[in-house]
Amino acid sequence: MLELNKGADILATVGGITGLQEANDLLERVLDDANRRKLEPITNSDALIKIANAIRICEPDSVFINSGSEDDVQWIREHALLKGEEKKLAKPGHTIHFDLPQDQARLVNQTCYIINEEEKINSLAKSLLRQDAIDYVRQYVVGIMRGMTMMIGFYSRGPIGAEAAVPAIEMSSSAYVLHSAELLYRNCYDQFDSEARRATVFFTNLHSQGKNRPEDVPNARILMDRSWLTTFSTYCTYAGNTLLMKKGNHRFCVDYATYYKKEEQLSEHMFITGLNGPGGRKTFFAGAAPSGCGKTTTAMVGTDFIGDDLAQIWIAADGSIRAINPEKGIFGIVEDVNREGDPYLMDCLRGDGTEVIWSNVLIDDQGVPHWVGNGEPIPPRGINFQGEWFPGKTDANGKAVPMSHKNSRCTLRASAIANHNTVASEDPAGVPIKVFTYSGRDSDTMPPVWAARSMDEGVVIGASIVSQATATEVGVSGVRRQPWANAPFIPGSLADYMAAQFAFFNSAKISAAGRPVLAGLNYFLTHENRGGKGSGLLGEKQDVKAWLGWLERFANGDVTGIETPIGHLPRYEDLKELFAGIGKQYPRSLYDQQFSLYIDNIIHRIDLQAEAYGKEENTPARLFEIYRRQKAELTALKEAHGPIVTPEQLLS
Template sequence: MAEIDIAQKIGGIDSVDAARKVFEKKMDKESLAKIDKIKTEKALIKIANAIVMGDPDAVFVNTGSAEDKQWIRDHALEKGEEKKLPMDGHTIHYDLKEEQGRIVDRTYYIADPEEDISSLAQKMLRNDAVGVVKTHMTGIMRGKTLIVGFYSRGPVGAPASNPAIEASTSAYVLHSAEILYRNFFADFDREVAAGGHFFTNIHSEGKNRPEDLPNARVLMDRKDRTTYSFNCTYAGNTLLLKKGNHRFAVDKAVYEHRGEQLAEHMFITGMQGPGNRQTWCVGAAPSGCGKTTTAMAGNFFVGDDLAQMWIAEDGSIRSINPECGIFGIVEDVNMEGDPLLMTNLRNPGAEVIWTNVLIDDNGVPHWTGHGEPMPDHGMNFQGKWEKGMTDEKGKPIPPSHPNARCTISSTALANYSNRAEDPAGVETRVVTYSGRDSDTMPPVWVARNSDNGVVIGACIVSAATATEVGASGVKRAPWANAPFIPGALGDYMAAQFEFFASPKIAADKRPVMAGLNYFLTDEARGGTTKKLLGEKKDVKVWLSWLERMAHNDVSFIETPIGNLPKYEDLRQLFSDLIDKPYPYELYEKQFSLYIDNIIARIDLQTAAYKKDERIPEKLFTILAEQKKGLEALKAKFGPIVTPKQLEEK
């Protein structure tokens, strides 16, 4: 056991025999027969303490069988957490209108006084957390059924997969878990024995009232690897297998497998290269910044949100997706930019849970940016909706919330790759980092070496998105993983430098590390509109150019920030891959360096990181070298340096 198991401190169950007595009181014969197959004593004691603490009327054990999955679907409908839509297998779920994203202001790491916590996070001292959990979770499950499921965060048998338990009174949460994760009830004991650990997640939505939201909390105990969540419904706060357990996976990689593993906020997709070769790419971006779109641009889809990575014995970097489905933002998803996903959303055949979209009178979902006629009225995340509605501040109420989602299995996608279930992972040759950057960086640039690649990741800056309640403005978003890094940023950064520079990585298997930015605007390059300089579908070209870079098939232009593509290579890729002209004037706008903007970004990062402890000195050295090179370019060419001038240099 951990130093302090909060659930046990409250529940008081400390033996398997005592746990079984709890099960006998709360479970019917079927669930008792199921739980009897689980032999991991720590897991049984943890589940029993969750039961004693929450005091549900009943407990249902979910084995992932067809019958159990159907029971969960039916229970979600009975409780009113979901409603059926006319398309077979489609349902709609609405979160509280005041809770449409991660409650970052009420999310804490449980910590001891001497414990280091990321400077970008909040902590709650362990003794205080015991009181908060006891006050708010004791009896919170009365009148409800607690559902317990056993999941693998990754293909069963993969070196970086993590076993986890999800225990929640929300049928919507467990329904989502069945789509997004691998229920491996039969393999749970074996995998826990092999890895020596499991994550635990305990949640209840409580009475599901707006007035309870100020008391909602997501608490993560790093030492016991247990999350506690209460009085909330949005999946980012309640489906704790996702970002809650991702945090534990980050901790595990940094402090137990340093230089050998990473846990990242990244998509995984495969690009088809010349000669039918497959090249696998991973890419980081903050939530709401295009990870799903980028992942779907690949020819072979593995994942759109999370990645577990390790160095294999053959000297390659391998990646797996902890998930097996998509919990994807739907705003601006349309047939032009996302045809593969749209095909599933608009045609029968796939199970889909919709959240916080507009449902018209015919039961059809609609959302902002779907490229279809919008109905005049319907039901959405805040109740009845009609065109022209405004809120109490006079602000227009959109048809769907900006963080509205669809939950769907990866296997439904036309470009799904069965490599997603390969415990050996996929060999990873391209690593990208991106954010919502409207005015500074070019669409794609490649680091000169792994240390410079880590610095690209460390220096992501992004406009805030609707995924976080109350967030606004432009902010730093290191590695797009910052909200999920529990420990000191310096420790995490050092682990990144060690991993990508590891001598265990074979010279011919080292990945290309690059920045991506497809949010650059016309206005930022001398134009008069806020329109993007390009389209979403262009990302297929940027990834394909990186695929060629990984195999030394293209040349490049050297700059202080990294290597840029040459025009002719991009023009040919635009023509061959997406049948689109690519005028030189657009290339020049996209790839000219706006020196003052980039230097301002470097100064921002330098000043911010100097406030953190234990930041590796090489970050500051690399940023200083880049600034010096940019200043030299400015002295020679002025504040805007074109690709032709860069080639001339």
């Protein structure tokens, strides 16, 4: 369970300020006249006390309040250049930021939830007792901003006024972090008080990179106090660890939805995109996939792109399921972004007029960024995340150094992308979600697309995601379970989160017209695992349009599927027509490779998941009932047709 405001508030315990008058006295002493005036619209006493304590703990030389005005945002841009956190590139509005080599992805093993005694959390997560967290803050955070400026911004995670939007405070000594925040979030400085009243909660985030030295990274921590909705990040600069409104605050939203908004809201690691169907119909999708598994590419395929990473979801009064993107920008992986698969994004990255912060890519001697998989000529030399680079360069172990880090990123406003529906994205009413998808990196088991037969089976699809570890996580390798692609961001027990999923999707508050389709996607089947030769993928990026196109038609009743124990599979004729629409032939032999059921692989997957969830306390019995039923049906299919069952055999 989650109990808010339980245990000692670490900011107040270490900072020592507990009352508004004492907070105001400190702010009066520390802020200069201009910044004192800028802080006047913030009257929320809890916010002012937290800000005052953060200042007392970190001891910055000065404090800059970011009102979101163009002058303030420009000051942040220039401060990032002055400090060397960013450097200008050839294209106006483009800058490069390099993280330390040891800090270029989520520091999974140094990320912890702060918990109270005897409090249980997600079995896949790390925890730190509250007293130990207090000790860490006292040892490492006190005085960490001496000689620096603390920058403070006020933001909304979602369109201002939206049902599931939550305001947040971001405090950091990094201008790069504040610059990124301005591209990724809605500045709500002048509406922070009213938004905090509406939402009844707000998030507090405190970050400092310290002196930004490799030797400090082992002491880096990303700590999330779920009781007090406060995050601490120290000794790191990678935005996934430092831009705490992203995954740090997403964790709080997951907690809040699970324990305080059950059957009302969900907070998911999902893209949101709309797709045009026959007759001008527009259908909105939300889809989960672990980082590095094609989520951004899938989102960009839509005709009405809303977001590529996170979704706040709720059941509206009319019985529809609505969603907003808590972000207004993209912090996207650039490896393999190219004209073929990502034309809209490439227009922003290679065209004029878009503000972009690049990280950990190669910069040539003309100030132009390059990255692996961009489909362009490789430059003869440049500077990248490990220093000077040239083709064929190797590290101390003789391993080839790639042109760009696998987790290289671009940060930009989503509204710059041609297919972004900015009006819908900024609408507090959200967009109506008709299809939910769940996918991972699965080379040998599940087909490219399948639709659940029921809401319960759809929840189980989400619960059963597996994926290869990607470059977004430091110190992680191999194939892992990735429930809902959200497991790294679920603070409470997986059992509680699963129960909330079952409750939400089976809610009587959802109207018949608002009932969604829940489906699985898998882009990563390989030839060698489907009776072919070579390790290449059994498909291309552009195939995503066909898979989503089939789901759009299935969700609206235009097509039917082939019923199987795992769900409905597309019929060949329907896919052939959709592939023709994207200018591709789709031979029957490829369809059979992709959509035959490899029974033993699927049963092994079910057994793996059932065993793992069997170790979780209080896992809903419904999950195991569905696994047993699917396994029995698959076993019967194998007895009738053998271990590999083709779509034709399923139809017969």
